[in-house]
Amino acid sequence: MVTAEINPPKHACPENIKRQAEFIACYVDALNITDCSTAVVRLSSIAAGFHILSCGVEPIIQMTCRDRNRIAMQSDLLGAYSLGIRNILCLSGDHQKFGNHPTAKNVYDLDSIQFIYYLNRLQTEKVFFSGEPIKEKEKVPHFFIGAVINPFADPREFQVIRLEKKIRAGAKFIQTQCIFDLEGFADFMEQAEWRGLLQKTYILAGVAPLKNYRVAQYMQNNVPGIVVPDKVINQLQRAAYPAQEGIAICVEQIKRIREMKGIQGIHIMAMGWVEAIPEIVSRAGLYPRQK
Amino acid sequence: MKKIIVAEQKPISEIASLIYDYEKILLVGCAGCVAVCLSGGEKEVEILAAALRLLRQQQNKPLEILTFVATRACAPEYLVDLDPLTKNLAVIVSLTCGVGAQYLADRYPEKWVIPAQDTKFAGGSGEHGIWEERCGLCGDCILHYTGGICPIIRCAKSMLNGPCGGAQNGKCEINTEMDCAWQLIYNRMKLLNKLDKLAEFQPAKDWSLARHGGPRKVIRKDVLIK
Numbered sequence: 096m097v098t099a100e101i102n103p104p105k106h107a108c109p110e111n112i113k114r115q116a117e118f119i120a121c122y123v124d125a126l127n128i129t130d131c132s133t134a135v136v137r138l139s140s141i142a143a144g145f146h147i148l149s150c151g152v153e154p155i156i157q158m159t160c161r162d163r164n165r166i167a168m169q170s171d172l173l174g175a176y177s178l179g180i181r182n183i184l185c186l187s188g189d190h191q192k193f194g195n196h197p198t199a200k201n202v203y204d205l206d207s208i209q210f211i212y213y214l215n216r217l218q219t220e221k222v223f224f225s226g227e228p229i230k231e232k233e234k235v236p237h238f239f240i241g242a243v244i245n246p247f248a249d250p251r252e253f254q255v256i257r258l259e260k261k262i263r264a265g266a267k268f269i270q271t272q273c274i275f276d277l278e279g280f281a282d283f284m285e286q287a288e289w290r291g292l293l294q295k296t297y298i299l300a301g302v303a304p305l306k307n308y309r310v311a312q313y314m315q316n317n318v319p320g321i322v323v324p325d326k327v328i329n330q331l332q333r334a335a336y337p338a339q340e341g342i343a344i345c346v347e348q349i350k351r352i353r354e355m356k357g358i359q360g361i362h363i364m365a366m367g368w369v370e371a372i373p374e375i376v377s378r379a380g381l382y383p384r385q386k
Numbered sequence: 387m388k389k390i391i392v393a394e395q396k397p398i399s400e401i402a403s404l405i406y407d408y409e410k411i412l413l414v415g416c417a418g419c420v421a422v423c424l425s426g427g428e429k430e431v432e433i434l435a436a437a438l439r440l441l442r443q444q445q446n447k448p449l450e451i452l453t454f455v456a457t458r459a460c461a462p463e464y465l466v467d468l469d470p471l472t473k474n475l476a477v478i479v480s481l482t483c484g485v486g487a488q489y490l491a492d493r494y495p496e497k498w499v500i501p502a503q504d505t506k507f508a509g510g511s512g513e514h515g516i517w518e519e520r521c522g523l524c525g526d527c528i529l530h531y532t533g534g535i536c537p538i539i540r541c542a543k544s545m546l547n548g549p550c551g552g553a554q555n556g557k558c559e560i561n562t563e564m565d566c567a568w569q570l571i572y573n574r575m576k577l578l579n580k581l582d583k584l585a586e587f588q589p590a591k592d593w594s595l596a597r598h599g600g601p602r603k604v605i606r607k608d609v610l611i612k
């Protein structure tokens with residue numbers, strides 16, 4: 096399984112996102128669409144998902160707990176399903192402090208694990224989050240529910256407990272935060288195996304191609320929860336062709352991650368560098384994709 | 387640690403502009419929480435009064451200020467002594483917390499009440515000069531589940547089932563000066579040998595018991611008079 100992540104535009108025109116979707120369509124199995132990531136206002140992930148669906152690409156829409164209470168969440172879930180969206184990634188969401196509306200009020204009515212739990216319950220027991228039965232049982236949505244995990248966030252030892260909680264709550268697939276520290280990730284996967292979690296969910300390992308050392312530094316310093324080791328930053332700084340080096344590092348990482356037990360797929364967070372995706376997928380030996 | 391409602395005075399320029407049109411004001415402080423947090427007790431009331439008088443002298447627009455410090459501005463019986471001072475003036479400036487300011491407005495409906503204080507949070511002070519938020523007044527305490535550390539208010543996202551994935555070096559993703567509440571909770575639960583509790587699912591919170599259910603009232607039949 097190969098997925099990639101794209102950000103919808105900061106305006107109301109879908110052409111660019113459709114072009115991006117068409118450009119990488121044959122290199123990925125699904126496209127993951129962010130929900131106002133880093134709390135910057137963008138075209139809604141549901142609408143963007145609908146647009147790329149019209150290009151024949153399978154969307155995974157992200158939905159955060161930051162901007163919606165449980166009423167808005169369910170309403171948007173029903174709406175998204177009615178538009179043909181079938182995959183959802185449930186997150187807590189970056190704090191609004193990072194975005195372009197830092198004076199906004201946040202919601203966090205539910206946390207991400209509660210969100211997953213109640214959505215899964217809605218689908219299996221056919222009840223709203225409140226427990227009220229849904230009358231027309233054959234018309235409830237059936238999303239493929241995903242969650243994220245950051246093996247590198249503090250408290251580190253808690254992250255595998257989080258993974259277990261998310262799986263028990265109903266996460267059928269897991270997408271990890273960008274991995275640069277392979278040893279740290281191997282360690283995390285070992286703990287997951289020890290807890291018997293690897294058979295219970297699909298784990299997609301997150302990778303990100305770094306265009307140059309400045310991008311790497313920016314991510315290390317400004318993106319919550321991302322750890323870019325100095326070794327990688329130095330390697331990019333020394334490279335004669337940093338972009339090529341960034342792609343090479345990413346390809347190498349994918350190869351090594353795929354050797355680990357329990358990895359079901361790769362999730363590429365291109366961070367605006369969508370052009371790199373075809374080369375990465377091909378060089379990592381993941382092309383052509385079977386449809 | 388003293389637990390209190392913590393408030394901080396508005397900038398003097400803002401207070402001055404709020405009272406610019408008036409020639410006489412009554413400045414009211416409180417000997418409760420705002421005295422403890424050094425923003426609205428007797429000393430602060432006198433300092434602010436002196437500063438405002440001076441400012442207005444410089445502007446050639448003299449200001450008469452009466453001062454009063456209530457024992458507890460959140461209990462109307464302590465405001466009785468204030469009645470005589472309120473004659474012949476239109477404005478009360480409050481250095482009490484937001485609660486006290488409203489009791490002042492209740493008692494003197496014909497006066498214009500101006501807050502000179504920003505009421506911030508329920509917290510305490512472990513270190514002189516530093517106050518920290520500790521309780522979000524959620525109406526349904528769950529501290530027994532989180533090792534005595536409040537995730538509702540000390541976690542920037544009110545996460546109830548563990549950390550958000552943004553913490554680094556034990557600090558919160560939104561403020562490197564602030565401990566991640568879940569790091570603290572984890573440390574404490576580990577110490578207590580209760581990490582298995584954190585693996586349990588914590589259901590959605592009933593926010594109707596917090597401010598989201600509308601203004602709250604506590605009625606204690608056992609202590610009602612009559």
Ligand code: SF4
Pocket residue numbers: 520521522523524525526527528529536537538539
């Ligand atoms: S759980 Fe609620 S009542 Fe308890 S400390 Fe936190 S906000 Fe206050």
Ligand code: SF4
Pocket residue numbers: 540541542543544545548549550551552553554557558559560565566567568569
């Ligand atoms: S870093 Fe910790 S305290 Fe900050 S929002 Fe995340 S879990 Fe809460």
